[in-house]
Each structure stands twice: as C-alpha cells, then as structure tokens.
Amino acid sequence: MTDFLWLAADIAREAGDMLLAKRTARPEAIETKSSRTDVVTALDRASEELIRQRVRAERPHDAFLGEEEGETAGAETGEGRVRWIVDPIDGTVNFMYGLPDWAVSIAVEVDGEVVAGVVNVPPRGELYAAAKGGGAELLREGVAAERLRCTAGVPLAEALIATGFGYLPERRAVQAEVLTRVLPVVRDIRRGGSCAVDLCSVAAGRVDGYYERGPQIWDFAAGGLIAVEAGARIGGLNGRPQSRKLTLCAAPGLFQDLHDLLVPLNPERDL
Ligand code: IPD
Ligand code: CA
Ligand code: CA
Ligand code: CA
Numbered sequence: 001m002t003d004f005l006w007l008a009a010d011i012a013r014e015a016g017d018m019l020l021a022k023r024t025a026r027p028e029a030i031e032t033k034s035s036r037t038d039v040v041t042a043l044d045r046a047s048e049e050l051i052r053q054r055v056r057a058e059r060p061h062d063a064f065l066g067e068e069e070g071e072t073a074g075a076e077t078g079e080g081r082v083r084w085i086v087d088p089i090d091g092t093v094n095f096m097y098g099l100p101d102w103a104v105s106i107a108v109e110v111d112g113e114v115v116a117g118v119v120n121v122p123p124r125g126e127l128y129a130a131a132k133g134g135g136a137e138l139l140r141e142g143v144a145a146e147r148l149r150c151t152a153g154v155p156l157a158e159a160l161i162a163t164g165f166g167y168l169p170e171r172r173a174v175q176a177e178v179l180t181r182v183l184p185v186v187r188d189i190r191r192g193g194s195c196a197v198d199l200c201s202v203a204a205g206r207v208d209g210y211y212e213r214g215p216q217i218w219d220f221a222a223g224g225l226i227a228v229e230a231g232a233r234i235g236g237l238n239g240r241p242q243s244r245k246l247t248l249c250a251a252p253g254l255f256q257d258l259h260d261l262l263v264p265l266n267p268e269r270d271l
Pocket of ligand 4: 044067087088089090091092
C-alpha cells in the first residue's frame with residue numbers, strides 16, 4: 001500500500017468509528033439540498049470536518065473536495081497537485097434508516113489522476129482499498145486481506161445489475177423509464193443506496209455491473225479505482241469518461257453489452 005492509501009485508510013476508519021459511535025436510532029435531517037429527498041444529517045458534516053482536519057494536519061498543502069463543504073485549494077508540491085476527494089457519508093438515507101450500506105469514501109488524486117481509494121463500510125466491518133496499479137483488497141478485522149476480482153464472462157441476461165436514483169424528481173422519472181427497459185433483459189436489479197458501495201460490490205463480484213445517471217466525483221472516485229483494480233472497466237457512454245452524466249462499471253464484456261443497451265435509451269437526458 002502507498003503512503004496515501006495508508007493515510008486515507010486510517011482517516012476513513014477514524015471517521016467510520018466516530019459515525020458508528022455517534023449514530024442515534026434515527027438521525028434527523030438538519031437540511032435538505034437539491035430536493036426534499038436530498039438530506040444532510042449533522043453527522044455528514046461532522047464526518048467531513050473530522051476528515052478535513054486530519055488531512056490538513058498531515059498534508060497542509062493538499063487540495064480538498066468534500067460533498068458538504070466544497071473545495072479548498074491546495075498548493076503544488078514536489079509530488080504534484082494532490083487533491084483529496086471525500087464523501088463523508090455515501091448513503092445518507094441508509095444511514096438515517098439504519099440500513100447497513102453506507103460508507104466513508106476517500107480518494108486521493110495526483111495531477112488529476114486517482115492514485116488511491118478507500119471505501120469504509122462501518123456497519124459491515126468492511127474496508128475496501130486500492131492503489132493505482134496495485135490491485136484492490138477487502139480488509140476485515142481479524143481476517144486476512146482478500147484480493148478482489150470482479151466477475152467475468154457474464155452475459156447480460158444473467159447479470160445482476162446495481163443502479164441508483166438521483167434526488168431530482170424529473171431525473172427520477174427518466175431513470176424509472178430507463179429501468180423499465182433494463183429490468184426485463186437482466187437477471188435482476190439492486191438499488192443498494194450507496195454508489196461507493198455499489199462500485200465495491202462490482203469489485204467483489206457481489207453484483208456484475210452498475211450504472212447510474214447523476215453520481216458526483218466524490219461518489220465514484222474511490223470506488224471507481226477499486227473496481228478498476230479488480231478488473232472492471234468504468235466509463236460513460238460513447239467513449240466518454242465516467243461523470244455525472246452517466247457512470248457505468250462492469251467487466252469489459254458486460255460493460256459493452258450494458259453500454260449498447262443504454263445508448264438508445266438516452267439515460268443522460270432530463271425532462
Ligand atoms: C447518493 C448515493 C446513492 C446514489 C445518489 C448519491 P449521498 O449519495 O450514492 O446511492 O444513488 O446518486 O447522491 O447523497 O447519500 O452521499
Ligand atoms: Ca448527499
Ligand atoms: Ca454520495
Ligand atoms: Ca454524502
């Protein structure tokens with residue numbers, strides 16, 4: 001593991017422990033953002049603050065982008081331009097309802113390229129980690145690290161596909177429409193509630209593929225590297241990189257099949 005990965009894992013563990021310790025039976029939404037369904041709890045903010053402070057203390061020159069407080073500029077150093085990309089709780093709705101798929105997601109980018117990614121899923125005691133070129137691992141306390149490999153050679157008709165829905169009603173209407181065309185031609189669909197966990201599930205072979213309109217860089221930066229290091233391909237439609245428009249991830253063959261199914265459905269449009 002690289003130094004960045006060690007530090008990211010350490011900080012993601014600390015934030016996860018804090019969240020588990022402070023989570024109440026039904027955390028309240030303190031604010032809504034883009035729509036009534038787009039909620040923030042006090043612990044989303046506390047987690048980001050903890051992560052920012054830890055990064056600032058260890059790496060004062062690095063840039064930082066977090067979902068809740070936005071971007072803080074950094075300075076160029078001998079290592080290049082380093083930026084931390086953080087989702088302090090990915091899966092806030094699961095977190096509120098006591099469902100286990102929520103995560104602390106931390107990626108480290110150097111000169112625009114993600115070189116380390118950690119997704120800590122505290123309720124499951126699972127920490128997914130990858131360094132660029134070094135493969136992806138699942139770490140569990142008391143268990144030997146497990147090398148991750150995505151599934152391979154799965155035809156679309158036998159593929160279990162994860163997806164997610166954005167918070168804007170007009171976007172959800174399009175997502176629902178696209179889903180009516182995807183669902184009949186795959187094994188089944190899962191809506192887990194955390195993009196970062198969905199991507200780690202691709203890496204671990206717990207689902208075969210994932211697609212979503214609307215995830216942001218803090219949702220997919222760490223999980224995307226983990227999936228790629230486990231053999232998956234990540235990208236957008238028509239050769240574009242993964243983005244808010246569309247993020248698609250699967251083993252290369254299934255990626256192409258899912259891509260070709262999605263293109264004519266135009267999932268990137270809004271109403
Ligand atoms: C959300 C989750 C969800 C996805 C949404 C994201 P948040 O992140 O990743 O699975 O469908 O697009 O916004 O708001 O819980 O951090
Ligand atoms: Ca959010
Ligand atoms: Ca998120
Ligand atoms: Ca979040």
